Amino acid sequence: MMADWRLCVAPMIDVTDRHCRYFHRLLAPRARVYTEMITTGALLHGEAARHLDFDAAEHPVALQLGGSEPDALARSARLGADWGYDEINLNCGCPSERVQHGAFGACLMAEPQLVADCVRAMQDAVSVPVTVKHRLGLDYDESYGFVRDFVGTLYDAGCRVFIAHARNAVLKGLSPRDNREKPPLRYAEVLRLKQDFPDARIVLNGGLADVPDCLDWMQRVDGVMLGRAAWHHPDILAVLDRHLGPQGEVMPAVPEHPDEAAWADGVLQQFLDYVTWRHEQGEPLHVLVRGLLGWRSGRPGARQWRRLLSDPKALRAGGPQALRRAWDALASSRDQDLRADDPASSEGQSRI
Numbered sequence: 001m002m003a004d005w006r007l008c009v010a011p012m013i014d015v016t017d018r019h020c021r022y023f024h025r026l027l028a029p030r031a032r033v034y035t036e037m038i039t040t041g042a043l044l045h046g047e048a049a050r051h052l053d054f055d056a057a058e059h060p061v062a063l064q065l066g067g068s069e070p071d072a073l074a075r076s077a078r079l080g081a082d083w084g085y086d087e088i089n090l091n092c093g094c095p096s097e098r099v100q101h102g103a104f105g106a107c108l109m110a111e112p113q114l115v116a117d118c119v120r121a122m123q124d125a126v127s128v129p130v131t132v133k134h135r136l137g138l139d140y141d142e143s144y145g146f147v148r149d150f151v152g153t154l155y156d157a158g159c160r161v162f163i164a165h166a167r168n169a170v171l172k173g174l175s176p177r178d179n180r181e182k183p184p185l186r187y188a189e190v191l192r193l194k195q196d197f198p199d200a201r202i203v204l205n206g207g208l209a210d211v212p213d214c215l216d217w218m219q220r221v222d223g224v225m226l227g228r229a230a231w232h233h234p235d236i237l238a239v240l241d242r243h244l245g246p247q248g249e250v251m252p253a254v255p256e257h258p259d260e261a262a263w264a265d266g267v268l269q270q271f272l273d274y275v276t277w278r279h280e281q282g283e284p285l286h287v288l289v290r291g292l293l294g295w296r297s298g299r300p301g302a303r304q305w306r307r308l309l310s311d312p313k314a315l316r317a318g319g320p321q322a323l324r325r326a327w328d329a330l331a332s333s334r335d336q337d338l339r340a341d342d343p344a345s346s347e348g349q350s351r352i
Contacts, residue, residue, distance in 0.1 A: 004060065005161060005203050006218055006248045007240050008032045010227035011064040011089070011133070018054045019283075020291030022274055025058055026267045027234055028241035030248075032060045037091045039104075040067035040076045052083045055274075062087035064133070066094070068104040068114065070121035081126040087161075088122055090115070092134040095169040095179045106135055106169035112150045116157035123158050131161035133205070135169040136189055142168060144189050148196060155197055162197075163225055164190045166206040180206075180228070187217075194221045211239050218243075218250045232294040261331075268327050276320040285315040289323055301330040 009016065009024050011034040016024075021033040038051045043065075054061055063080035065088060067073045077088040092115060094105035108115050115132070122130045132154055136147045151162055167183040174182060185207045194202040204217050205225035214224050214236070229236050242254045257263060275288045289309045296302045308314050308326045315322050 004248070005032060005163075005201050005223035006030075006244060006250070007237070008163070008203060008205075008223060008225035009034060009230050009237065010205060010225045011035055011037055011062075011091070012227055012231060013037060015231055015291070017287070017291075018058070019274075019278065019288050021058050021061060022055055023271055023291045024230065024234065024237055026270055028237035030241055030244055031237055032062060032087070033058055034062045034064050034089060037064045037066045037094060038076075040065060040069065040072040043076045043079055044072060048079060048083075052080065052085075054084075056084075059084075060086040062089050062131070064089040064091055066091045066104050068108055068111075068118065070117045073118050074121040074125040077122040077130065078125040081128050085128065087129045087131055088126060089131045089133055089163070090118060090122070092132055093165050093169060094176070095135075095171055095174070096176045106138065107171060109134060109138055109146075109150055109169070112153040115150075116153050119154055119157045119159050129161055130159060131163065132159055133163040133165065135165050135167060136186055137168040139168065139170055139172070142186070144192060147189065147193065151193055151197060151200075155200060160199070161201040161203070162193065163203040163205055164193060166190050166204060191220060209233075209236075211236060211243075214240055215243060215250055215252065231291075233297050234291070234295045235297075265327070265331075268323070272320060272323050275323060279320050284312070285320065285322070286310070286312040289315070292323075296330055299330070301332075305330050 007028060007030065009021070009031055013036045016034060016036050021035070024031060024033055042051055052063070063085040065073060065076050065080070067076065073090070080088055091105055092108045096105065119130055119132065134147070134150065137143070147164070154162070166185050166187050166189070167179070169179055170183055187204065190202060190204050201222040203223040203225050204221050205227065208214050208217065208224055208226055209229045214226070217224050226236065242257070243251050245251050271292070275285070278288055279285055293306050293309055296305050305326055308322065318325060
């Protein structure tokens with residue numbers, strides 16, 4: 001099976017901008033990355049380049065659209081395909097009030113025939129895959145038949161890739177944040193979708209946070225999509241990417257990375273080169289580096305790392321090299337920690 005959707009990074013508003021996607025690509029060369037949701041109105045009546053520009057290194061990269069009018073979605077999809085995106089994804093999962101007022105996002109699941117019309121219109125407009133990201137149900141209806149019929153209607157319209165966030169969307173009474181945590185996860189129903197639509201690609205999203213679970217589900221369905229785990233602990237992308245074989249097969253065990261510290265330093269230098277270039281074009285440093293805030297979570301010096309990278313004043317004062325100085329300070333903290341834990345060192349002996 002191809003690796004196209006085996007490992008995906010979720011579209012996250014105010015997170016997965018082009019700079020964050022560039023960083024994720026350095027960590028995981030074979031992951032599929034998604035843009036933040038972009039509405040059809042923003043593309044057709046706003047500054048399209050501001051929303052659509054991306055670096056060639058990001059491929060494969062998918063454009064996620066928000067909308068509910070077939071013609072507007074078709075025109076937006078064509079614009080995205082012409083811009084070079086590898087996939088057009090329709091958002092049928094976002095539960096925010098702003099999205100509901102626009103009559104798209106999760107509330108579209110109540111109108112499967114309309115979504116099917118949207119999918120057909122986009123497919124007629126582009127040659128790249130048109131995919132759908134959806135929930136399992138609306139509000140407190142947890143019947144499997146609801147999502148099965150929704151997917152079936154879109155399958156009949158020609159859609160073959162479904163990214164299932166394994167929770168309901170509660171449109172009244174829960175905030176978008178609560179909707180990411182409170183509705184219960186129902187992974188078994190995602191597996192049932194794969195069983196009922198065996199030649200469709202079913203990608204599991206929601207609640208995945210550790211490597212063993214991800215590896216398990218990467219073999220049970222057609223892929224996994226990580227959101228908050230990729231944001232808070234980006235290293236998980238690198239680990240999972242190393243578990244992918246040449247044809248996308250999942251390898252339970254992989255050779256130990258030859259030199260993790262040297263590899264990470266290389267990633268940092270590549271991203272620093274990118275940051276320097278983009279900063280020279282006028283991008284604020286705090287925007288360029290925010291995707292790195294969680295990179296070293298759980299390691300010595302991580303709190304200082306986050307503090308510096310989230311401090312616009314410190315970044316303005318230090319320029320792009322502030323990123324290198326923060327990294328070197330992190331490495332120094334790591335080395336000190338290793339020496340302290342080494343019984344052969346004088347520091348280690350003083351602690352015994």
